[in-house]
Amino acid sequence: xxxxxxxxxxxxxxxxxxxxxxxxxxxxxxxxxxxxxxxxxxxxxxxxxxxxxxxxxxxxxxxxxxxxxxxxxxxxxxxxxxxxxxxxxxxxxxxxxxxxxxxxxxxxxxxxxxxxxxxxxxxxxxxxxxxxxxxxxxxxxxxxxxxxxxxxxxxxxxxxxxxxxxxxxxxxxxxxxxxxxxxxxxxxxxxxxxxxxxxxxxxxxxxxxxxxxxxxxxxxxxxxxxxxxxxxxxxxxxxxxxxxxxxxxxxxxxxxxxxxxxxxxxxxxxxxxxxxxxxxxxxxxxxxxxxxxxxxxxxxxxxxxxxxxxxxxxxxxxxxxxxxxxxxxxxxxxxxxxx
Ligand code: 6CS
Numbered sequence: 527x528x529x530x531x532x533x534x535x536x537x538x539x540x541x542x543x544x545x546x547x548x549x550x551x552x553x554x555x556x557x558x559x560x561x562x563x564x565x566x567x568x569x570x571x572x573x574x575x576x577x578x579x580x581x582x583x584x585x586x587x588x589x590x591x592x593x594x595x596x597x598x599x600x601x602x603x604x605x606x607x608x609x610x611x612x613x614x615x616x617x618x619x620x621x622x623x624x625x626x627x628x629x630x631x632x633x634x635x636x637x638x639x640x641x642x643x644x645x646x647x648x649x650x651x652x653x654x655x656x657x658x659x660x661x662x663x664x665x666x667x668x669x670x671x672x673x674x675x676x677x678x679x680x681x682x683x684x685x686x687x688x689x690x691x692x693x694x695x696x697x698x699x700x701x702x703x704x705x706x707x708x709x710x711x712x713x714x715x716x717x718x719x720x721x722x723x724x725x726x727x728x729x730x731x732x733x734x735x736x737x738x739x740x741x742x743x744x745x746x747x748x749x750x751x752x753x754x755x756x757x758x759x760x761x762x763x764x765x766x767x768x769x770x771x772x773x774x775x776x777x778x779x780x781x782x783x784x785x786x787x788x789x790x791x792x793x794x795x796x797x798x799x800x801x802x803x804x805x806x807x808x809x810x811x812x813x814x815x816x817x818x819x820x821x822x823x824x825x826x827x828x829x830x831x832x833x834x835x836x837x838x839x840x841x842x843x844x845x846x847x848x849x850x851x852x853x854x855x856x857x858x859x860x861x862x863x864x865x
Pocket of ligand 1: 561562598616674699719720736737738741762
């Protein structure tokens with residue numbers, strides 16, 4: 527199957543133009559902000575992207591990890607304003623801006639199989655064409671979406687069923703559909719920016735949150751919660767974009783440079799993640815041996831799966847025909863990339 531990453535100018539043609547000296551290459555310094563630290567998945571992706579840009583051009587890329595320029599909402603504003611050329615913002619924070627991006631929070635929609643997910647993100651029409659248009663309407667050139675791993679719940683009390691979430695104030699990203707999901711799961715959803723999560727758990731303002739396993743270790747969630755539960759309801763998706771005016775103003779050569787860097791960083795991150803959940807879970811257990819880890823059985827997942835059908839309906843109510851079209855396309859893409 528062919529990749530849908532776009533080819534804008536053949537490598538040979540670009541080389542010929544350069545050799546003929548018809549293209550004056552200007553060295554620019556670009557800025558790229560993301561929602562995690564340099565050593566977390568988004569940071570590793572950004573580092574690979576930077577390496578590819580700098581190895582193949584005279585441009586330089588400055589990386590701004592989480593916190594250096596504010597929260598996720600802040601870096602998105604800066605990217606839309608053109609202060610940043612690149613931004614990584616997860617759909618979990620993009621729901622208000624692009625309601626259709628909430629489709630990634632319909633529970634049990636994405637597969638848990640890593641290879642299937644990788645093929646889906648690379649080849650999906652919904653992502654590489656339909657979402658491109660929706661992001662473009664917000665002044666953003668969507669470059670890539672990639673998975674960060676299956677999300678797990680971390681809570682103060684054990685979770686084996688939806689009833690166990692009753693009365694649990696559960697932190698979610700600021701995404702209306704994710705709020706609806708956790709309502710349907712039986713919890714009291716509490717949308718918060720990332721910076722308030724550790725303190726919120728420490729002071730018992732919230733009693734649970736969800737994130738991929740690597741993030742539970744790197745952000746020390748195990749210090750402020752005691753139980754990890756895998757319900758299989760989602761895989762964390764993130765997205766990297768460029769400011770659209772900036773991108774549209776680039777030469778074809780620079781656009782190709784960015785597309786190539788995007789593709790090579792994507793291939794790297796997909797491999798990087800294999801086994802990451804297992805290795806980071808082992809580190810959590812080493813740091814806190816009394817942490818409990820539960821993978822819910824099919825039977826135990828039943829109420830979460832039932833809730834998923836309602837959440838899908840809510841998604842369609844929230845987003846209308848355009849959301850329904852994206853959902854249908856996404857399902858078709860998932861089927862086509864099953865392998
Ligand atoms: O839960 C969050 O808010 C964060 N989770 C991840 C895996 N990355 C960034 C995001 O801010």
